[in-house]
Amino acid sequence: MTNSLEKNYNIRGKKMGKDLILKTLRHGNVDEVPWVPFSGVHAGFLKGYSARDVLTDGDKLFDSLIEVHKLYTPDGMPVIFDLQIEAEILGCELLWAEDNPPSVMSHPYAGELTVPCKCKIPKITDGRIPMVLDVMKRIKAVVGEDTALYGLICGPVTLASHLRGSQFFMDIIMYPEYVKELIGFCVEVCNAMSSYYIEAGMDIIALVDPLISQISPKSIEGLFMESFQAAFDFIKSKGALSCFFVCGDATIQMDVMCRTHPDGISIDENVNIYEAKKITDQYNIAIGGNIPLTTTLLFGNQQDNMKFIVEMLDNIDHHNLIVSPGCDMPYNVPIDNTVATVQAIKQTETVRKMIENYEAIDEKIPVDLPDYENLEKPLIEIFTLDAATCAACTYMVKGIMQADEEYGEKVEIKEYKYTNKVDIARTKKMGVQHLPSTYINGELKWSSIIPSKQELIDVVSKYL
Template identity: 25%
Template sequence: MNAYQRVMNRLRGEAVDRPPNFNIMMTFAAHYIGQPLSHYYQDYRVLGDANLAVQAAFDLDLVQTISDPYREAADFGATIIFPEDDLPLCPQPLLAEPSDLGRLKYVDPHSGRRMSDRIAAVRYLRERVGGEVPIMGWVEGALAEAADLRGVSALLLDLYDRPEWVRELLEVCVEVEIAFARAQIEAGADIIGLGDAIASQIAPDMYREFALPYEQRIFAAVHEMGALARLHICGNTTRILPYLPQSGADIIDIEWMVDLKRAAEVFGEYPATCGNFDPVAVLLQATPDEVREAVHKCLQVGGARHFSAASCEVPSGTPPANLRAHAEALRAHGGWVH
């Protein structure tokens, strides 16, 4: 059974030889092939080669084009700085003042330098492992993109002070994200991941008003094109767990501070849970035996369609032995369903 078959069978509730390994790798992948992060973020070939390398080395069941949250923001016109081997920086929000929104225009993902680079990464991966390993593209959620353009603190105040202005901004963002998702699917993506980290920082009623409807629109477009949807919200989503399945996601990542058993009970048979052991305390800092134990505990409570992964990105510097222990635990588990 190859990775593509394993993932599709898992989502259909059919037999698999082992649970899928859905770890998110970015900085680890770049450093694994000896490349600085600035190259990983800006050259689709480096990103592609890094993902192919870690997929083969650690039995991942996907290759991915996730990198950083600033692809769309850069193409909207934000200034992004790329240190040689560190995370990218946005020194000044593009929408420093509310009046700046009037200058924000729709941008075609194919014409944007950074979005087109991700589209090229999808195509690069498709040429090499298409049909054998699922290819995951990535977009920002509309609210997350609004935060990238406005700044997190300013946007959180805007939700109270000028909600209509926020809705106007979200309309621009969601149209670009839908187009970006479609472009990646056309290039060969089987899955579109959506990051909406800011959604864990707002009240449930605000999530339902300012995040959920836009996640729904993006995922509806993804499904219309025949691809799958993965929702990733960093942080504690306990308060909004009942609403996450309404997004339309097929796979929902659950962070380590959330009760995975409760999430599985709330979600029911569908969507699939993914996660949720701690990427730092377990993958980075624990022993291989402790990794195996954490993987097993998640499989016991995550539900019949559970996807195994650390709850967020695999940190750079994670011992390869711990990643191998994760893969070994899944092989030892086999196709058994709790």
């Protein structure tokens, strides 16, 4: 399959950007900080394609990636950002959206303590893998000399939760040996996908495991440490570099993540990058992040994005650092905002002068909080980035919705999304520090931790 753009597109003709990424992940010294836009479905927005278009149509995905390369001059870039590719092959039903990646709607191993047999490991011909590999090879041929290419894979813990559903979090407590077996299978899936992507030309393999932020460091160390180490060792044995990509408040998980031996770790805005870098530096691991996805990239202006980057670069050691959005960019991020981000990274001193007198305008959106002392029934409020796009948020919402199954109309449940301006204002007024978080009658109960069903019932019952 040949696309005319592959013949006509004039690449930058230099290896500087790619070298910046590779040297940084190999912990060498570089003259400037590298930049990676995790453009995901936003790439389709640049060309007028829907999220589903770019996640199912190879030509549209390729065209969109070329546009990302032209507009955002990345040092590194992902080919596709979809954590459901493996789950779909393994039997999960997906719910598709026009402006978000699909979400997992069914869990084929819910209700049974079964580990899939090895014959279920995705083959190179299964599902959307052939389309992804074809695009990887095509984009490698066009921009691979000057841009480091990322292959993003669904991490083993998130994949296990796709297969088991919210029961997986109870499994960790009740059936740890089963969990180890299931994670072992999921690592074999990761290794198979890593092998396919590396053979297709990917320079960096990122295990994207947002749900790690929802699991205690003790459980990670006891149940998952060896499996993650095996996955990262496999990537290195194939000659590629590795990255551990987490979403949510992974502050307390940073140390144990470093001990899984990735070359880099990527975090989002829930984690204080200045404090996190102190930990990654102890292990000589690169860290990437963490431009706020909504308040800055989506709803900010050019000056807001420039100001964030300049202040970040002024206050952090540039060694072992990659600047990137905190996660998959929202679909309709204004192009000018991302271009402003690039300018601030690559021309910091010039931009510093441009914004020296700029003061951000705090948009005052009136929000009335409930009278928590006089509610007719318990009010459970879930504050998320967006359950449609954030796996950690998805499973937080699914976990909390078990209260609806248990109590029905005796409780009220609401989700507030950080992709909505009014909900952002509410989140700030509530003083929510980390997403996802769950409050009952205005009291914080779970911050970046998904409760088991029994824990949820025990807590909610106290409010009835």
